[in-house]
Structure formats: structure tokens, C-alpha cells
Amino acid sequence: MAENETVWEVFIQSKNGLAHKHVGNVHAADKVMALENARELYTRRNEGSCIWVVKASEIVSSETEDSEAFFDPSNDKMYRHPTFYNMPEGSKHI
Amino acid sequence: MLEESFQEQIDAERKIEPKDWMPDDYRKHLIRQMSQHAHSEVIGMQPEGNWITRAPSLRAKMILLAKVQDEAGHGLYLYSATETLGISREELVQQLHEEKAKYSSIFNYPTLSWADMGAIGWLVDGAAIVNQVSLQRTSYGPYSRAMVKICKEESFHQRQGYEIMAEMAKGTAEQKEMAQDALNRFWWPSIMMFGPQDSDSPRTGNAMKWKIKRQTNDELRQSFIDKTVGQAEVIGLTIPDPDLKWNEDRGHYDFGEMNWEEFWSVVNGNGPCNKQRLAHHKKAHDDGEWVRNAAKEYARKQELLLN
Numbered sequence: 001m002a003e004n005e006t007v008w009e010v011f012i013q014s015k016n017g018l019a020h021k022h023v024g025n026v027h028a029a030d031k032v033m034a035l036e037n038a039r040e041l042y043t044r045r046n047e048g049s050c051i052w053v054v055k056a057s058e059i060v061s062s063e064t065e066d067s068e069a070f071f072d073p074s075n076d077k078m079y080r081h082p083t084f085y086n087m088p089e090g091s092k093h094i
Numbered sequence: 095m096l097e098e099s100f101q102e103q104i105d106a107e108r109k110i111e112p113k114d115w116m117p118d119d120y121r122k123h124l125i126r127q128m129s130q131h132a133h134s135e136v137i138g139m140q141p142e143g144n145w146i147t148r149a150p151s152l153r154a155k156m157i158l159l160a161k162v163q164d165e166a167g168h169g170l171y172l173y174s175a176t177e178t179l180g181i182s183r184e185e186l187v188q189q190l191h192e193e194k195a196k197y198s199s200i201f202n203y204p205t206l207s208w209a210d211m212g213a214i215g216w217l218v219d220g221a222a223i224v225n226q227v228s229l230q231r232t233s234y235g236p237y238s239r240a241m242v243k244i245c246k247e248e249s250f251h252q253r254q255g256y257e258i259m260a261e262m263a264k265g266t267a268e269q270k271e272m273a274q275d276a277l278n279r280f281w282w283p284s285i286m287m288f289g290p291q292d293s294d295s296p297r298t299g300n301a302m303k304w305k306i307k308r309q310t311n312d313e314l315r316q317s318f319i320d321k322t323v324g325q326a327e328v329i330g331l332t333i334p335d336p337d338l339k340w341n342e343d344r345g346h347y348d349f350g351e352m353n354w355e356e357f358w359s360v361v362n363g364n365g366p367c368n369k370q371r372l373a374h375h376k377k378a379h380d381d382g383e384w385v386r387n388a389a390k391e392y393a394r395k396q397e398l399l400l401n
Contacts, residue, residue: 005184025174027183044247
């Protein structure tokens with residue numbers, strides 16, 4: 001069987017000023033081909049103003065099964081949310 | 095234990111993601127269904143590709159090219175989603191070539207006239223849309239997201255087909271006859287695209303329990319027929335089913351018996367174009383091998399130059 005192609009994850013900025021968003025992936029031998037394949041596959045209807053491609057093997061992900069422990073440190077810091085604070089009666093614009 | 099919490103997730107309408115635990119049979123069912131879906135998109139380019147060079151106008155040719163390119167794109171979205179289940183694209187293509195994986199039987203029928211482009215867009219894409227809209231709610235996250243993307247692009251496909259049929263139906267007597275002939279040939283295979291009747295569909299139980307499928311074959315088929323009858327009337331064509339009749343009590347159209355013998359014969363490789371479709375795919379794949387190798391070699395040399 002043929003050797004597997006490199007997988008590239010694709011991120012598209014739909015218009016100037018917005019963040020790039022993950023849309024899927026493409027197979028390609030190199031970065032130029034990855035960009036061109038991503039353009040053909042994900043922006044046939046003017047969906048983008050900029051494309052990022054990243055080798056899937058270079059992405060580091062947290063583990064779903066560890067997510068509870070991993071995100072635990074933020075659970076007990078309610079004072080990071082504005083609703084934690086008592087505002088004096090009658091105060092406005094705050 | 096794991097299986098129980100898996101089912102709880104499903105029942106709570108939470109999507110299953112690639113790294114989540116899932117029963118082996120859930121994974122197998124998805125690989126089978128999703129790869130069949132991907133192969134259908136890709137093989138589906140052939141009957142339409144047949145008419146690109148003979149499209150009756152530049153407008154029609156550009157539209158058909160764009161549609162066929164979309165089908166390639168849909169195949170790729172689905173291969174990507176299937177790969178998240180731990181099977182490589184190379185293996186998926188190999189399974190197709192070894193006839194271990196199937197694709198939709200509808201593409202084993204020939205496209206004999208330009209009107210067939212109309213019938214395929216209107217009926218085959220129409221049936222696919224009914225199925226895919228329902229699958230947007232499937233329990234497997236990557237499959238569901240691929241369906242959302244595909245559905246957005248698919249409605250142009252159905253409209254272009256219906257437009258062709260409408261134009262031909264109001265054309266010369268000969269053109270109208272071609273349109274009616276295309277409808278006659280594609281109607282029954284289209285409604286059989288939804289698969290066997292629920293009473294003969296052994297896998298439906300698990301697929302519904304795991305919410306891979308959200309509606310049964312019969313429910314989807316009925317919904318397609320109910321939508322399509324009126325569309326045929328509007329353009330003055332006749333659906334080739336003498337038993338087709340509105341049933342006031344059910345609030346649905348009743349329809350005639352499907353020819354399941356023919357269906358299974360085509361599924362099992364004896365349709366008019368099974369051999370041609372597969373041989374063409376293999377040839378395109380083999381003929382492209384030097385291109386893939388050259389691209390890889392070029393990438394390797396660029397890498398060496400940088401380091």
C-alpha cells in the first residue's frame with residue numbers, strides 16, 4: 001500500500017479583522033500544495049480572506065479524558081467573574 | 095460500564111468526538127457508512143463528467159464543472175471525517191478497489207442524454223439532501239460537521255438539475271420526451287437510494303439507538319416522495335408510478351412496490367455500469383501515481399535545501 005500523505009489542518013479567516021477558524025484538513029506533500037488544496041476545498045464560495053495550514057502532527061492537544069483535572073485550577077476562582085462582586089445599591093454604568 | 099455512559103451521552107444529545115471512548119460496533123458502523131458516503135460522492139462524478147464536454151451551452155458547462163468539483167470536495171470532507179476513526183485514506187481507497195466498501199447504486203446507471211443531468215440533480219441530489227439534512231444531527235461530531243458543510247453547498251445542485259428538467263419540459267416535443275424518459279429511468283433507482291425497507295434493514299436498530307441515523311429509510315423515502323410529486327406537476331412531467339396517490343388519512347403519498355430484486359442485483363455488482371465505474375476509478379488512481387510520487391520527492395528535496 002502507498003505511504004500515507006501528510007495531513008495539514010486548515011484555518012480560515014473569513015474576513016479581515018476576524019480570527020482564523022478551524023475548518024478541516026487536507027492531504028498534501030508540501031506547504032504550497034497544502035495552501036492550494038485548502039483554497040480549492042474550503043474557499044470555493046468566497047469563504048476566506050486568509051488561510052493558515054499547519055501540519056497535523058505538529059499540533060499539541062490536551063486529552064479529553066483528563067479535561068476535568070486539566071481545567072480544575074480555574075474552577076474555584078469565581079472572583080475572576082464580574083458577577084462575583086457586590087455593587088452598592090443605585091450604582092450605574094459599572 | 096463504558097457502554098452505559100456512552101449511551102447516556104448519546105441520549106443526552108451530546109456529540110461523540112474522535113478521542114472519546116466508543117463501542118467497536120459504533121466505530122465499525124460509522125466507518126462503513128461514512129466511507130460508503132465518501133465513495134459515492136467521488137464515484138458520482140463519473141456519470142456527470144460524461145456530459146461536461148457535450149453540455150449544450152457555455153453556461154451549462156461551467157455549472158456542471160462547478161458541480162462536479164463540489165462532489166469531489168464533498169468526498170474529501172467525508173474522507174477526512176472518516177479518517178478521524180483511525181483508518182487512513184489509502185486504506186479506504188483500497189477497500190473501494192477491492193470491493194470491500196460500496197458506493198451508492200444509483201451511480202451504476204448510465205447517463206444517456208443531457209436530460210439525465212437534470213434528473214440526477216433534481217432526483218439524486220434531491221434524495222441525497224433529504225438524507226443529509228437528517229444526518230446533520232448524527233451523533234458523531236466530525237460526520238455531523240461534514241454534513242452541515244455539504245448541505246450548504248448541495249441546494250445549488252438540486253436547483254440546477256430541476257432547472258434543466260423544467261427547460262426541457264417546456265421545449266420541443268422531443269426535448270420534453272427526453273426529460274420524461276430521464277425521469278422514467280431515474281425515479282425508481284432514486285427512491286431506492288434510501289435503502290431497503292425498514293422491515294428488511296438489519297442494521298437500522300443499532301444505527302437508531304446510537305443516533306447515527308436519525309430517521310429510518312422508509313421515513314426518509316416518504317419525505318422525499320412527498321416533496322417531489324408537486325415539483326413534477328409544476329413542470330408537467332409524470333412520475334412513472336401508477337399507484338402514486340395522495341392518502342388523506344396518512345397525510346402522505348402512497349406509492350407502488352419497488353423492484354428489490356433489481357436493487358440487490360445492482361448492489362451486488364450486476365448493474366449496467368458497475369465494472370466501468372470501478373475500472374475508471376482504479377485507472378485514474380494508478381495514472382496519478384507518478385504525480386503523487388513526484389510531489390513527495392519535490393517536497394523531500396525542498397526540505398533538504400532548507401536544512
